[in-house]
Amino acid sequence: MTSSSYEAVIGLEVHTHLMTRSKLFCGCSASFGSGPNENVCPVCLGMPGVLPVLNQYAVELALRVALATHSEVQTRSVFARKSYFYPDLPKGYQISQYELPLCKGGYIEIANGGESRRIRLVRIHMEEDAGKNLHEANYSLVDFNRSGVPLVEIVSEPDIRSAAEAGAYLRELRAILRYVGASEGRMEEGDFRCDVNVSVRRKGSDELGTKTEIKNLNSFRFVEKAITYEIGRQIELLEAGGRVTQETRLWDPNREETRPMRSKEFAHDYRYFPEPDLPPLEIDGQMLERVRAAMPELPAERRRRFQRDLGLGAYETAILTEDRAIADYFEALLNGGVIGSKTAANWTMTEVLRIVNETGKPLEEAVPPAAETRILLKMVQDGVVSLNAAKNAFSVMCKSGQPAAAVVARLGLAQVSDEAAIAAACDEVIAAESAKVAEYRAGRDKLFGFFVGQVMKAMGGKANPKVVNEILRQRLQS
Amino acid sequence: MDEKKISLAQVRHVAMLARLELSPAEEESLQSDLSAILRYVDKLNQLNTDEVEATAQVGEPGTLMREDQVTNRPAADEMLANAPARSGNYFKVPKIIE
Numbered sequence: 001m002t003s004s005s006y007e008a009v010i011g012l013e014v015h016t017h018l019m020t021r022s023k024l025f026c027g028c029s030a031s032f033g034s035g036p037n038e039n040v041c042p043v044c045l046g047m048p049g050v051l052p053v054l055n056q057y058a059v060e061l062a063l064r065v066a067l068a069t070h071s072e073v074q075t076r077s078v079f080a081r082k083s084y085f086y087p088d089l090p091k092g093y094q095i096s097q098y099e100l101p102l103c104k105g106g107y108i109e110i111a112n113g114g115e116s117r118r119i120r121l122v123r124i125h126m127e128e129d130a131g132k133n134l135h136e137a138n139y140s141l142v143d144f145n146r147s148g149v150p151l152v153e154i155v156s157e158p159d160i161r162s163a164a165e166a167g168a169y170l171r172e173l174r175a176i177l178r179y180v181g182a183s184e185g186r187m188e189e190g191d192f193r194c195d196v197n198v199s200v201r202r203k204g205s206d207e208l209g210t211k212t213e214i215k216n217l218n219s220f221r222f223v224e225k226a227i228t229y230e231i232g233r234q235i236e237l238l239e240a241g242g243r244v245t246q247e248t249r250l251w252d253p254n255r256e257e258t259r260p261m262r263s264k265e266f267a268h269d270y271r272y273f274p275e276p277d278l279p280p281l282e283i284d285g286q287m288l289e290r291v292r293a294a295m296p297e298l299p300a301e302r303r304r305r306f307q308r309d310l311g312l313g314a315y316e317t318a319i320l321t322e323d324r325a326i327a328d329y330f331e332a333l334l335n336g337g338v339i340g341s342k343t344a345a346n347w348t349m350t351e352v353l354r355i356v357n358e359t360g361k362p363l364e365e366a367v368p369p370a371a372e373t374r375i376l377l378k379m380v381q382d383g384v385v386s387l388n389a390a391k392n393a394f395s396v397m398c399k400s401g402q403p404a405a406a407v408v409a410r411l412g413l414a415q416v417s418d419e420a421a422i423a424a425a426c427d428e429v430i431a432a433e434s435a436k437v438a439e440y441r442a443g444r445d446k447l448f449g450f451f452v453g454q455v456m457k458a459m460g461g462k463a464n465p466k467v468v469n470e471i472l473r474q475r476l477q478s
Numbered sequence: 479m480d481e482k483k484i485s486l487a488q489v490r491h492v493a494m495l496a497r498l499e500l501s502p503a504e505e506e507s508l509q510s511d512l513s514a515i516l517r518y519v520d521k522l523n524q525l526n527t528d529e530v531e532a533t534a535q536v537g538e539p540g541t542l543m544r545e546d547q548v549t550n551r552p553a554a555d556e557m558l559a560n561a562p563a564r565s566g567n568y569f570k571v572p573k574i575i576e
């Protein structure tokens with residue numbers, strides 16, 4: 001038996017922060033980056049006698065995620081207490097949902113090598129985040145700013161078969177979360193976390209092998225690496241006649257391997273029971289319709305539209321639609337029907353994304369408004385500036401915030417297309433290089449480039465090369 | 479009457495989950511107490527509730543929700559006032575064994 005006679009069975013559990021202003025059950029700020037314990041109150045510190053009150057917007061964001069993933073919203077769901085003791089959990093329990101989650105089923109469509117696959121979902125439920133521990137040598141510190149921040153957990157069926165598919169699923173899910181404005185999906189910042197369940201089985205078998213759960217994955221790259229490692233480890237174990245132990249393993253990014261968690265403290269014995277402080281969550285048709293009406297176009301729909309209506313390829317489409325702001329910018333360049341979709345797509349993928357990546361800023365801060373970029377692209381189209389000059393101008397526009405016309409004028413980037421001026425320069429070159437002209441006319445075609453170079457030099461490099469070519473060809477023929 | 483509804487092993491497991499350290503005498507005493515509680519639950523279970531909808535809380539029906547507004551201001555000092563120990567604006571707790 002070789003490793004190719006096995007297949008992997010993978011399910012993902014994603015936790016993501018919802019972009020609310022306040023926490024799930026109290027009026028504390030849910031923002032990042034505050035000083036320790038600045039955004040805490042008796043409710044999220046679990047002090048006696050306090051009562052949670054549900055944040056309506058958090059529910060609406062969770063419903064957006066549900067609608068975007070074709071998940072079935074339950075008219076009645078129930079919050080439950082998940083009990084465990086850890087210093088980041090002030091109440092001794094986390095308010096979550098268990099038997100009756102907000103949404104059941106659904107799917108996410110992923111593209112893996114041209115083939116489209118549906119990864120089914122088990123459920124989507126709401127819960128609160130815990131605080132954060134900092135471990136010092138002789139004691140630990142606790143910051144409860146994250147305690148009570150709203151999360152949704154999105155659980156997939158074990159439909160994923162490879163590390164690459166897991167990556168595709170996560171990227172698509174993140175795109176959906178961003179499109180609907182539910183979450184920023186920043187994995188490194190911890191507002192998008194992923195736990196992985198992996199098992200392997202002989203190809204063709206319907207039975208599930210023993211699975212392990214991998215935690216501590218804070219980048220897409222780590223998720224894919226950890227899955228690849230874990231699949232290899234399990235196959236090796238089975239091939240050597242061993243058995244996979246059901247356990248939780250941690251990804252060690254330094255050694256690039258998974259290893260079992262030492263602690264038995266995390267034995268899954270959470271003693272869930274319905275939260276007596278919160279009534280069942282009832283979603284009426286009115287609320288659901290309101291959320292549905294406000295849903296934006298989703299990444300999958302947009303991809304289809306870009307390919308069908310704008311004639312873009314799968315590769316360009318994938319890059320342009322991954323982020324809603326990028327896709328919006330690209331479409332704004334097309335407004336007015338002046339700039340073609342290929343030109344706009346190339347410009348967005350190369351220039352706009354380059355600036356966004358270089359500056360690390362959000363799109364709207366990194367680049368000029370699309371209307372201004374459109375003016376610049378029109379100049380290229382009209383031969384006013386060369387493509388290279390436009391790229392330089394764009395960089396300057398991004399830094400200075402000046403309009404396209406002003407930057408082009410200030411840097412003297414405008415091409416000379418004035419035929420009289422170019423013709424005069426051509427005549428001068430022809431007169432000065434009479435020997436070479438004779439050679440050219442005798443058949444040395446290669447000299448044409450030399451004449452173009454001389455004209456461009458004479459005009460400070462600003463002549464429109466197209467016009468120079470035309471005029472030179474005409475003059476040299478006669 | 480003195481039938482044990484819960485084993486000593488279960489008592490120890492629950493104590494572990496609750497982070498309680500029990501002496502053997504306490505374990506036995508809790509075994510009796512918990513058994514009595516479970517016997518009472520058995521008695522409740524004799525009631526016919528076929529016609530009653532399961533509920534976990536009492537109060538008005540319907541879901542009361544709040545607007546997504548930040549109504550609390552930072553007040554770390556007040557919030558830390560009852561902490562057994564603090565370090566700066568952090569709660570300070572015994573070292574967590576990882």
